Amino acid sequence: MAAMPGGEILAFFKAYDADNSGFITPDEIKKVLKDTGNPCPEEDVEEMMKEMDKDQNGRISYEEFYKALVVR
Numbered sequence: 001m002a003a004m005p006g007g008e009i010l011a012f013f014k015a016y017d018a019d020n021s022g023f024i025t026p027d028e029i030k031k032v033l034k035d036t037g038n039p040c041p042e043e044d045v046e047e048m049m050k051e052m053d054k055d056q057n058g059r060i061s062y063e064e065f066y067k068a069l070v071v072r
Helices: 006-016 026-035 042-052 062-070
Strands: none
Touching: 006 026, 006 062, 026 042, 042 062
16 A cells, blocks of 8 residues: 555544544444445454554554554
8 A cells, every 4th residue: 555645644534533532443434434335344344453453442543543554
């Protein structure tokens, strides 16, 4: 994946963070994907969470999101 400028990453994060909690939950991932015409099976969402949620608290922080997209 090509690097995205920081502002674009933040905008992308905010698009997923529907409740403005500062975190992305599995339900928020499912909703955005469904709303954009890309519904995702539960097991795919679980895999995304497993890969991005480094502290395993069931939600993705901006730092985790940023690192998943930029630091590879």
